[in-house]
Amino acid sequence: MKIKLKIWRQENATAKGKFVKYQLDDVSPDSSFLEMLDELNQDLIQKDDDPVVFDHDCREGICGTCGLYINGRAHGPQKGSATCQLHMRSFKDGDTITVEPWRAKAFPVIKDLMVDRSAFDRIMVSGGYISINAGSAPEANNMPVRKENADMAFDAATCIGCGACVAACPNASAMLFVGAKISHLALLPQGQPEAEERVLEMVNQMDLEGFGNCSNNYSCEAECPKEISVGNIARMNAQFFGAKLKSGKK
Amino acid sequence: MSNLAIRSISKKIITGLAGLFLITFLVVHLGVNLTMLVPDGGETFREAAEFMRTNPVIKIVEPVLFAAFIIHIIIGIVLKIQNWMARPNRYSVSNKAYTYWMSKYMFHTGIVVLIFLIIHLINFYFIRLGLLEPSNVMSDEHDFYNQAIMLFRDPLYSVIYLVAFVFLAVHLNHAFQSFFQTIGANHSKYTPVIKVIGTIYSLVISIGFAIIPIYFLFFYE
């Protein structure tokens, strides 16, 4: 199939970017979107052009490294999948595809389609864990967990940290990511002792990073490759509200 | 410093709570207004209005109501500015995710409702406060009933009001369910019910208010 591409090219974080048009004449519908970009890059290198830089790693939809904004959709038109799981059969012969990087103040562009998502790591460092030293854990089955809660915690924990929620949100808000992380631990008994500090610290860090606010638009849920529910944002709101009422110091 | 700032979620919750207060207020307001439809030359309405004006509870609630409006508006604007700042470089292709379009326009519908609110206050409330002189007095005595008749006989005002109610409906429809999400109530069974109630509520309020100008424009003799 023939594909026309309009790709955002930006030399570095401070440079002004622009769209550049490319054309590929022989794309296999079975190839993935990233394999199509590989092919483009092979062409560009052969033509002494600068290949398009984009982040990717596992290419099986779990590491969360890839993330492109394709024709107005975070991770492209296929529901519930990361960019690497998108295949060219989702497009039509002759289509023009516009590819942009995630755009958010908190995710500055590094080069072309590669962005810096270290803000997510800093949010996690601020409290997204349970404090337990290796060796000090009690016997695993000492604490039964209601299956329903364990399953909900798992669903929240499947977040791959790709940033599609931020990319898709009209406000570049990170609340689905943070909500999922907080919910994962808040739903488990192991997460209770630190629950209040955790939600306060993580929300604090989230705000410092410059993400927008949630306006309950739910684009995040619609575009999340793991289809994480906005119920997790509600849970975070409730947790935050509760912690705030109790804490008094912040 | 960061500890003094009001966190994103706090702002949302405050906006939501203020909004909830406004939602309740609208019900009362609609209730009073609908008495205009009683064909007794506005007697019932005047009584209702008089009750509202003199009731001590309402007197206390009134400043709270104004505060709620102001908080809701100011925080709404602050949130919007922050949201704009969170994405300094816009996408060239706007977002095509399948979501509630209404939610994307809360600010816009809110602004329209705010402008309407100002017009509405000028039309009615400022007169009561004595800030404005009632214009073109039809009867000897000025009251809201006569003011309404005068206003809505003018098709321009009726259309302005009716258009505003459409925006209000859109704003309320999202606002109602949004409030529950914001305070943390999201449930696989109840949330769909809440959404339906929200839609019914927003329709009842906007259609309810809309009946009044329509009544005065077309059916009042």
Add this chain to the structure above:
Amino acid sequence: MTKLDAKIPEGPLAKKWTRFRNTCKLVNPANKRKLDIIVVGTGLGGASAAASLAELGYNVKVFCYQDSPRRAHSIAAQGGINATKNYPNDGDSIYRLFYDTIKGGDYRSREANVYRLAEVSSNIIDQAVAQGVPFAREYGGLLDNRSFGGAQVSRTFYAKGQTGQQLLLGAYGSLNRQVHQGKVKVYARRDMLDIVLHQGKARGIITRNLITGEIERHTAHAVVLATGGYGNVYFLSTYAMGANGSPAWKAYKKGAYFANPAFVQIHPTCMPVKGEHQSKLTLMSESLRNDGRIWVPKKKEDAEKLRKGEISPNDLGEEERDYYLERRYPAFGNLVPRDVASRAAKERCDNGFGVGTGQAVYLDFRDAINRMGKEAVEAKYGNLFEIYKKINDENPYEVPMKIFPATHYTMGGLWVDYHLQTTVPGLFAVGEVNFSDHGANRLGASALMQGLADGYFVLPYTLSNYLSDELHTPRLTTKEKEFDEVEEQINERLEKLMNIKGSQTVDAIHKRLGHIMWDHVGMSRTKESLEEALKMLPELRKEFWNDVKIPGHQHGVNPELMKAGWVADFLELGELIARDALQREESCGGHFRQEYQTEEGEALRRDDEYSFVGAWEYKGDDQKPEMHKEDIVYEVTERKTRSYK
């Protein structure tokens, strides 16, 4: 010839680890603060090691090439993690896990290491649960288990098909906690380019900042490699695109022995290759073999019709299907170990029974759906079915999946002793990058177990034991002449790469390397194929160094330059794999030599001659490496012909 000392503690097998812990040297808390450790890699091994060492009080620097430590490829492990909890009350014990692992590894792993692994396996589950890893649970709220290939008990803990992700997020959480406390500093988007030795000990590394292109120096009292396997030498594999063998290869060139490189695991249940455009292969969890049945048509004519798309697999009746695993291995059926299942699939396809492109077999859930109902199948495997559907555009609830083996794991790796120390003092290796626990074949759900065992429970003891002798070793500055020398070599190499300005892209050469490796050093090897590979690889390497084309420049973001460095090392590593495969004139585990098979076509192990670890020593770029043998001595285990019949 150096005699390899595995430093295995004295005493009976079951007491060795306890004895080690009781007698190893310790470092007091005040001294720990004065000691720095570098950990390269942030997968299960690296993240757990870094977190645990920081918890003890050491200062830890962590490096990864990804943009975040949470993205390391452990995250992609699907099936589960083994542990000897014996919750199902089905007869499991430390000994049984130990024995299954030794047997699964075809009697080529070290008894003491494997026993220790089985011993600490339970602690891993406790640790993970305490971290909030949401393992699958039963309605009573207790942990659920499932069975896995190569075992007759249910000892695998799992979190749907995302166990690796959940365990890694747990370890990442522990790591973050230490970052928060200032004990760990994370250096993301760094490519480790070399290890720096000082007075014969590993004392630092040099990295390239993948954003700025800057060459950076880091010093420490010990270096831990947790950089995973080298399966991408085959180009197509289930590894992440960035998984590379370079840190291990640099270690090898600095004097660490490379053990059993020929032991590469080819996983039986991957999605088949579709075309040249393909960049990687996706695994379908082995757990699918619990309920799915593997088959090909009985008649070649049917296979041909299926390949041409003239008939659908559902058209074939029960008697026209050959459930070849159930036929050949009635005791284990579809649950035979990976190497056995992979070879059986290859055998069927080579003989003309393959479906799809000819290089695929069916994995069929029809019977499972009839037996358990579609909902139960969905609950168990729903996400895997979804992945399959997305990639192949076929609905596995209606049409059987097509699968084929693909490179998945490397049992071989840096030689380490019982302390997980390589032959370079102060250089340790944990997880897949070492060779120690899986012998010639790894059982399912054991990789996660090993990575975490090494990181949480083994290295903190053994590294402390090493560091107790380094208390008086002062911190190095990066000004030492050893750093200058290594950096100079690095710059030379980078400049050389940039200045080739040839005509072939890195990927193009990598693909050719992959073809040579898969065709000649793949699932089934012969003396001729290996010798052929040993001729072709140096030629390809020469071609690479004369004709590779790298765009851009050395400074700033340049993924092509990064990949070129990795492929340059793979080209050398591939040769060592072939050399080791040639040397090993037997069939065992993932290493199958066609000359050595039984009349029924099963692997023929030659314990008398090949019961050793082949550890290769680098002798210089123009010299052949030298192989050292570590004899595998079994005190407890009786070697049997591995039979899953």
